[in-house]
Amino acid sequence: MFKIGCHLSSVKGYVHMGKEITALGGNTFQFFTRNPRGGSAKPLDMEDIEKYNKYAEEMGIDVILAHAPYTLNCASAEDKKREFAYEAFKEDISRLELVKGAMYNFHPGSHVGQGSDRGIELIAEILNRVIRPQQKTKVLLETMAGKGTEIGRNFEELRRIIDKVELSDKIGVCMDTCHVYDGEYDIVNDIDNVLKEFDDIIGIERLNAVHINDSKNPFGSHKDRHEKIGEGSIGIEAFERIINHRYLRELPFYLETPNDLQGYKNEIQLLKNLYK
Numbered sequence: 001m002f003k004i005g006c007h008l009s010s011v012k013g014y015v016h017m018g019k020e021i022t023a024l025g026g027n028t029f030q031f032f033t034r035n036p037r038g039g040s041a042k043p044l045d046m047e048d049i050e051k052y053n054k055y056a057e058e059m060g061i062d063v064i065l066a067h068a069p070y071t072l073n074c075a076s077a078e079d080k081k082r083e084f085a086y087e088a089f090k091e092d093i094s095r096l097e098l099v100k101g102a103m104y105n106f107h108p109g110s111h112v113g114q115g116s117d118r119g120i121e122l123i124a125e126i127l128n129r130v131i132r133p134q135q136k137t138k139v140l141l142e143t144m145a146g147k148g149t150e151i152g153r154n155f156e157e158l159r160r161i162i163d164k165v166e167l168s169d170k171i172g173v174c175m176d177t178c179h180v181y182d183g184e185y186d187i188v189n190d191i192d193n194v195l196k197e198f199d200d201i202i203g204i205e206r207l208n209a210v211h212i213n214d215s216k217n218p219f220g221s222h223k224d225r226h227e228k229i230g231e232g233s234i235g236i237e238a239f240e241r242i243i244n245h246r247y248l249r250e251l252p253f254y255l256e257t258p259n260d261l262q263g264y265k266n267e268i269q270l271l272k273n274l275y276k
């Protein structure tokens, strides 16, 4: 079954998001666990979560993706910032344990000049502090475009993080199509080889989700500016191959394109039409 959805606002809670994605023709969705620029999470609403879990069961929404705030930097040089990242992570995961089918995606971090070796160490340190043997929530590292000092700019860096995590069976990867294309992985002309490389370096079984975005910038630009599907440098034919690829077709796909809800509805329909 084609699992397709988009990024939604979480301010009105889970039930609202569930109904919203149904209305848009999707069957999965992504949301920020808290204000994307950081800050505290709103109070836990157990009634909303219980109602949502029932709704998801009825509607066959079997997976959703929670996204950590993108300012959270596990590789920061400042103790205070890393401690904030740790606290937010711990709280987010403990809450997500209550929500049916939730996975947790985050940007590995930026080493801010400390070097990628040090950054990778710091990221793994936090993962080792938060991940518990009994947790159900998978934690996904997102593939990054490699702007600035971002870690996760290539598959090797993600592999090096995973290698340092003790409970690494709880770790997966979310591939962002805009980011990998900006990061010099040619998913337009050579998707088979890109995924073979992913398999050789990380292992394809770790790939748990896809962010499906076109890119405003050319191949290898390391920019990270998302574009509407079919209107950027990746293009519609490439997306048709991507969503139907044997390594990807069973994974959940999340649009993070610059769209309002009607725009998302149109893109969900467009992709459903291309799915064989």
Ligand code: FE
Pocket: 067, 107, 142
């Ligand atoms: Fe992201």
Ligand code: FE
Pocket: 142, 176, 211, 256
């Ligand atoms: Fe993304």
Ligand code: ZN
Pocket: 176, 178, 179, 224, 225, 226
């Ligand atoms: Zn991005």
